[in-house]
Amino acid sequence: MAEINSNTEQNILKAAKKVFVEKGMAGARMQEIANEAGINKALLHYYFRSKEKLFEAVFTEILSKLIPNISELLLSKLPLFEKIEKFAEHYIDTLLENPSIPVFILHELNRDPEGIARKIKSLGIQPKVFINEVKSEIEKGTIIQIDPFHLIVNLLSMCIFPIVSQPILRHIIFEEKEDVYLAFIEQRKKEVPEFIINAIRKK
Amino acid sequence: MAEINSNTEQNILKAAKKVFVEKGMAGARMQEIANEAGINKALLHYYFRSKEKLFEAVFTEILSKLIPNISELLLSKLPLFEKIEKFAEHYIDTLLENPSIPVFILHELNRDPEGIARKIKSLGIQPKVFINEVKSEIEKGTIIQIDPFHLIVNLLSMCIFPIVSQPILRHIIFEEKEDVYLAFIEQRKKEVPEFIINAIRKK
DNA sequence: GTCTATATCGGGATAGAC
DNA sequence: GTCTATCCCGATATAGAC
Numbered sequence: 001m002a003e004i005n006s007n008t009e010q011n012i013l014k015a016a017k018k019v020f021v022e023k024g025m026a027g028a029r030m031q032e033i034a035n036e037a038g039i040n041k042a043l044l045h046y047y048f049r050s051k052e053k054l055f056e057a058v059f060t061e062i063l064s065k066l067i068p069n070i071s072e073l074l075l076s077k078l079p080l081f082e083k084i085e086k087f088a089e090h091y092i093d094t095l096l097e098n099p100s101i102p103v104f105i106l107h108e109l110n111r112d113p114e115g116i117a118r119k120i121k122s123l124g125i126q127p128k129v130f131i132n133e134v135k136s137e138i139e140k141g142t143i144i145q146i147d148p149f150h151l152i153v154n155l156l157s158m159c160i161f162p163i164v165s166q167p168i169l170r171h172i173i174f175e176e177k178e179d180v181y182l183a184f185i186e187q188r189k190k191e192v193p194e195f196i197i198n199a200i201r202k203k
Numbered sequence: 204m205a206e207i208n209s210n211t212e213q214n215i216l217k218a219a220k221k222v223f224v225e226k227g228m229a230g231a232r233m234q235e236i237a238n239e240a241g242i243n244k245a246l247l248h249y250y251f252r253s254k255e256k257l258f259e260a261v262f263t264e265i266l267s268k269l270i271p272n273i274s275e276l277l278l279s280k281l282p283l284f285e286k287i288e289k290f291a292e293h294y295i296d297t298l299l300e301n302p303s304i305p306v307f308i309l310h311e312l313n314r315d316p317e318g319i320a321r322k323i324k325s326l327g328i329q330p331k332v333f334i335n336e337v338k339s340e341i342e343k344g345t346i347i348q349i350d351p352f353h354l355i356v357n358l359l360s361m362c363i364f365p366i367v368s369q370p371i372l373r374h375i376i377f378e379e380k381e382d383v384y385l386a387f388i389e390q391r392k393k394e395v396p397e398f399i400i401n402a403i404r405k406k
Numbered sequence: 407g408t409c410t411a412t413a414t415c416g417g418g419a420t421a422g423a424c
Numbered sequence: 425g426t427c428t429a430t431c432c433c434g435a436t437a438t439a440g441a442c
Contacts, residue, residue: 008407027229027314030436040409045437047407100313107310109370110225110303117374125375144401149376149387150394157364162356167312171320172328173352184352191353198347199402211425233418243427248419250425413438420431 009047011037016044016058021104025055025111059108060119062101067123069094074130080137081201083130085193088159092189095163102164127152143200151200158192212250214240219261224307228258228314262311263322265304270326272297277333283340284404286333288396291362295392298366305367330355346403354403361395 015037019028030051034041048054073087095102109116127148134148162169162185174181218240222231233254237244251257276290298305312319330351337351365372365388377384 006407022313024227024229024310024314026227029434031434041436042410042438043408049437051436103306103309103313106306106367106370107227110306111227111230113370117370120371121374127376146398147390147394150391150398153365153372153391154361154395154398156368157360158357161360161364164309165359167309167316167320168323169356171324173330187350188353188356191350192357195349195353195357195402199398203406209425232416234416244418245420245428246426252419254418407442409440409442411439411441413436415436416434418431418433421429422427423429424425424427 008037008039008043011039012044012047012054013058013061016054017062020055020058021062021098021100024104024107025051028055059116062105063119063123066094066101067120067125071125074127080133080143081193081197083133084155084196087155088192089189091159092163092185092192095160096185099163099166102160141202144202146200151196155192155196158188158195162188211240211242211246214242215247215250215257216261216264219257220265223258223261224265224301224303227307227310228254231258262319265308266322266326269297269304270323270328274328278329283336283346284396284400286336287358287399290358291395292392294362295366295388295395298363299388302366302369305363344405347405349403354399358395358399361391361398365391 012033016028016033019033019036023029023032028051030041030044033054034044037044044054048057070091073083073090076083076086078086105116130152131148134143134146134151137143138145166181169184170176170178170181174184215236219231219236222236222239226232226235231254233244233247236257237247240247247257251260273294276286276293279286279289281289308319333355334351337346337349337354340346341348369384372387373379373381373384377387
């Protein structure tokens, strides 16, 4: 067990991840992945029989790193407001490292709703704990009546969407100024939780 | 002027739109577009010289219908809170008709940031009016201090993201129940403005 | 395990008849 | 304007030497 996967295999996966995420399954070229990995096309097929198989491997790896990240924070023992603060901060950071991943996932989901969705589901996300926590805060009267699902979706939306629409925001609003855009996203780590807590806190 | 474009040309555009939005530029097949339009591959090239040109036509059409829709509402004369309410309602409706379009745009933007972004910019979005309106409400003391950009981005995020992540939400949260998901989105037309106004109204 | 060379096929594009 | 037939390139995949 704990067998160390060969260096080449890891190189390939890393290169494939980059190219697939950028270009999508259909737009990616095996040649480009080979170049990126500094090896030969034939070797790709030696390690992963086909493009399809290589894609599966990449996609599964991406999901299995991303999803637990979400779950972990939602399940942690922090009080609700702090949880929201920590979540926004960590999640925006994670997304900044791989800003193209959400669009990649959503795009591929469009292509193959069946297969991909099954993969996601098999990772077993558990929103129950968080939902109960929200309900209990409502009963305690610390926050207003709100459907926990809307709260989660609002939180996720405000964290994820500004990152995935980076190209549009950069061009339309920030006129190409990369640093201004990044400062804006940086602010959002505080701004989003504040906004949410303002919206739900009972005064 | 006001020349009526041939029926065939319109059929092609409609078919191409469907296939391109679903599969993306790279994943789309000219054959599939031809089938969808009930015509022959060669005819596609007769009307639009190449796949690239056809794609351009489709993309431009999509943008020119979507963007003015946004601008119009943001520029209207309604008071701020009503504007937010109307915007959420109309925008969510628009998205429900074409839920795949935002991801399509974002995906293609990843592929060709230069070209696509130029197209978007050339449509001339004007957020100035809305921004000034927010600033004036802050001065009047009706809403809290908030950067208008964050407000716009929050509003757009909460409208757009839940629709584009429909496949994920449906599978993870709503366990395939299409109608439950749709009811949820329907609620959001009221929920989102309420949430936002709660967050910014001075009490 | 890694390479070069090649088979095979799918898909965009064109030619030319009607 | 619309079709059938065909060209031709690019991309996946395989064979086989090292």
